[in-house]
Amino acid sequence: MILKDFHTHTTYCDGNHSPEEMLLSAIEKGLTTYGFSGHGYTDFDLRYCMNLEETVQYKRDILALKEKYKDKIEVKLGIEQDVFSNHPTDDYDYVIGSVHYIRKDGVYRSIDEDPQDFENICNEWFDGDYYSFAEDYYRNVVKLAEKKIDIIGHIDLITKFNEGNRLFDMAHPRYLAAAKKAIDALLPLGVPFEINTGAISRGYRSAPYPAPELLEYIKSKGGMLILSSDTHARENICFQFDKWEKLL
Ligand SMILES: [Zn+2]
Ligand SMILES: [Zn+2]
Numbered sequence: 001m002i003l004k005d006f007h008t009h010t011t012y013c014d015g016n017h018s019p020e021e022m023l024l025s026a027i028e029k030g031l032t033t034y035g036f037s038g039h040g041y042t043d044f045d046l047r048y049c050m051n052l053e054e055t056v057q058y059k060r061d062i063l064a065l066k067e068k069y070k071d072k073i074e075v076k077l078g079i080e081q082d083v084f085s086n087h088p089t090d091d092y093d094y095v096i097g098s099v100h101y102i103r104k105d106g107v108y109r110s111i112d113e114d115p116q117d118f119e120n121i122c123n124e125w126f127d128g129d130y131y132s133f134a135e136d137y138y139r140n141v142v143k144l145a146e147k148k149i150d151i152i153g154h155i156d157l158i159t160k161f162n163e164g165n166r167l168f169d170m171a172h173p174r175y176l177a178a179a180k181k182a183i184d185a186l187l188p189l190g191v192p193f194e195i196n197t198g199a200i201s202r203g204y205r206s207a208p209y210p211a212p213e214l215l216e217y218i219k220s221k222g223g224m225l226i227l228s229s230d231t232h233a234r235e236n237i238c239f240q241f242d243k244w245e246k247l248l
Pocket of ligand 1: 100154
């Protein structure tokens with residue numbers, strides 16, 4: 001099994017366990033490399049990301065752990081940066097670029113927090129048309145191509161609450177066209193797309209991001225892939241990697 005995990009959260013953002021608790025679990029599980037990727041600062045939504053002061057402490061804390069456990073595990077200091085954040089990321093070993101919001105008239109709404117909120121956004125901002133919603137989402141994903149990123153995070157996060165095509169058809173031509181356009185825009189970056197098991201461990205999905213059609217498309221275009229747990233709790237480090245690593 002792959003014993004590396006680069007997409008992980010802690011109490012510095014919206015995770016359940018401290019960095020040291022997470023790292024001790026990673027060591028116990030036999031990981032060779034562990035990457036921390038706290039949610040990077042955004043000035044429009046401080047509920048789940050690190051504020052400026054916490055960002056400074058986060059870096060200091062992770063670097064101290066890197067030193068403390070250097071004989072046991074390789075530690076990487078990363079960040080999960082939203083496309084709408086312009087906070088500098090030069091200090092990090094790597095950056096995961098993700099899209100978590102829809103923006104309209106200067107208002108940002110999170111698309112991955114709550115299923116009812118998700119439906120409300122579609123009804124209030126897109127007249128209930130999930131394909132317009134998805135097209136807007138993927139236009140934001142395209143903007144990741146302008147960022148300095150090392151990993152593309154959960155490219156089809158917009159499907160989080162759509163298990164079994166509950167709200168829209170993930171094989172609909174408009175949906176697939178928008179998603180593939182985003183993949184095409186990101187392929188030239190030459191960085192891996194995540195296979196992300198985070199929504200499985202949180203009970204929203206039965207399979208990882210991206211959906212099979214998109215995963216096959218990425219593969220057909222020669223895109224690189226990386227397995228990530230996007231874990232918010234120590235018990236979910238490398239969540240179901242044994243089951244899904246065949247997708248690589
Ligand atoms: Zn994310
Ligand atoms: Zn994450």
